[in-house]
Amino acid sequence: MIRRIDLRGANGDGSAVDYRSLVPRAATDVESTLEAVRPICADVEHRGLSAVKELTARFDGVELDDVRVPEAALDAALRTLDPQVRAALEESISRARAVHAGQRRTDTTVSPVPGGTVTERWVPVERVGLYVPGGRAVYPSSVVMNVVPAQEAGVGSLAVTSPPQRDARGLPHPTILAACALLGVTEVYAVGGAQAVAMFAYGVRGDDGTWACPPADLVTGPGNVYVAAAKRLLKGRIGIDAEAGPTEIAVLADSGADPAHVAADLISQAEHDPLAASVLVTDSPALADAVDTELTRQVAATKHVERVRTALGGAQSASIVVDDLDQGLAVVDAYAAEHLEIQTADAAAVAARVRNAGAVFVGPYAPVSLGDYVAGSNHVLPTGGSARHTAGLSVQSFLRGVHIVEYDEQALRTAAPHVRALADAEDLPAHGDAVGVRFGTGDEERRG
Structure with missing residues (x-):
């Protein structure tokens, strides 16, 4: 078997083995799938909501009136959730929140010289799109694994998307909706595949010109090869966690x-x-x-x-x-x-x-x-050998380190000759002049 x-x-011969x-x-082969998803993503970019609806009808066999799941459907899914499944999801959320809360980084300030400081400030991504698969199996656990670290990171705007199911009246699976409701997520979309990634990357507007789904800064979550290919194609316009x-x-x-x-x-x-x-x-x-x-x-x-x-x-x-x-x-x-x-x-x-x-x-x-x-722990993890260089989803996935540099006059004066020497070594004299001009030692003095 x-x-x-x-x-x-x-x-045996002592040589290194590969x-x-x-x-x-x-x-x-994600690379070969790129050509299949390229026109899908371009269609969403140019035609927006109409393209998302048409692609959903073609690939999922579902005609959508609205891509967003009504909050009433979320509430109904939670009310009818099997009590044992609800208890298990609540325990999963509780344990995940305890672990991920401990991952939140704190700002650090270092003073390399008197009068000079560099602070690393951790800032959450402003808006994220969280993808939850819905193919052969149902993954409410993936809702937990995506949402909890984003919430613990302090992300202000997060949206979940999952493929619509024909036997669920064109909505994502009710257990997925119930998990969203348990976590307090009210922005949920019934869109799957490459078109879902493109929807988050470009945003889509309704007929009245307002956002039917605003664009996201980061897209996370596992999916099939088409989702992975769309992530690769659109990386740069959006941040991604990994190509699962x-x-x-x-x-x-x-x-x-x-x-x-x-x-x-x-x-x-x-x-x-x-x-x-x-x-x-x-x-x-x-x-x-x-x-x-x-x-x-x-x-x-x-x-x-x-x-x-x-x-x-x-x-x-x-x-x-x-x-x-x-x-x-x-x-x-x-x-x-x-x-x-x-x-x-x-x-x-x-x-x-x-x-x-x-x-x-x-x-x-x-x-x-x-x-x-x-x-x-988190189950959104790197695959295909990428664990050699990539970590699984965590609070850090939703944070950006921003360096805040503050030097006083004397600290900059002490650094000035070093800036000048390195600027000249790189043939970028204006870099040195930008420091020198503050002390009356600009380009003229340097050339003299």
Whole structure:
């Protein structure tokens, strides 16, 4: 069901191994999708609301009278929400808020010289558009993961968009609407795909010329390849968090891991999407064999059996056997998983050595699904190896550091010769003159 990659002995000759080229990857191509989304985004830019409605009818099969969800629909969704789901969402919100509240940065002021200060002030983005997927599954948890850090950052204006559902009278799924209501979000749109990203990037006006959806400064949240391609295309006009690809899990495990736990966790990510990646890295061939046996047993009993089998049998999934945990760490760092589980002896110490991962789950009682919902951590995480350079969504994602520079006369006078020397070295003499003119030592004196 899941292929085996044997990397034992790969370091035998002492040469450096390029594990990035050896780990499995999903065959997604955002670049080729750019040409498909380019005309969609251009249409929204030039025709605004009419284009959004027509594109929604074409791609989602829903005729919209208004792209904005009425507040009455939000209230109704919350009233009819299953009490157990409501309790779970409230707990998820509470834990996420506790974790993200601790991430808020404070302004810092440093005085590099007497009379001179540089303050780094953290300013929230003014307006954000938060994308919540609505394809094969329903993701009210993604509402929580997008909204909570934006609120904790102090964002003044935030809007959620999610694809309309034909069986929900052209609105996003009611559980998504209920989650928005729980969080106090009243600006919600029934738009999905690339047209939703373009709507936030350009803004769209109604027939009366007023904003039907004002433009945003930043767009965050996971989505399909068309959403990712639109984010790439429009990056610069808007800020983005990341180009989310198919979900992925890597499990670094030794012989002491429970194969039933490992198999269950691999399946939990595989059920997201046929392109989801499930990767086991272990120094125990016996564990790999036992996990294979468990996968056969557990997959047969799971709900989305065909989707799971496709994901586990795809090129993006594998069971990788290594010589030891040191090599295993090198492999998982090269893979840079969205979600990385450590199921080894002394798991906390092993986890402390990990450099590249969106989120790390330590020990047998911290499965990825805990982080998906109620750990308090954020589940909007980098995929496709981008965890080597990109962090998951957090309060910092919605903040900008602005440097405030204040120097008095004497502090600037002390700095003047250094500014002049560096300006001349770069052949930018007017830079030096801008300081010198304040002390009667401008361009004429410098040339004299």
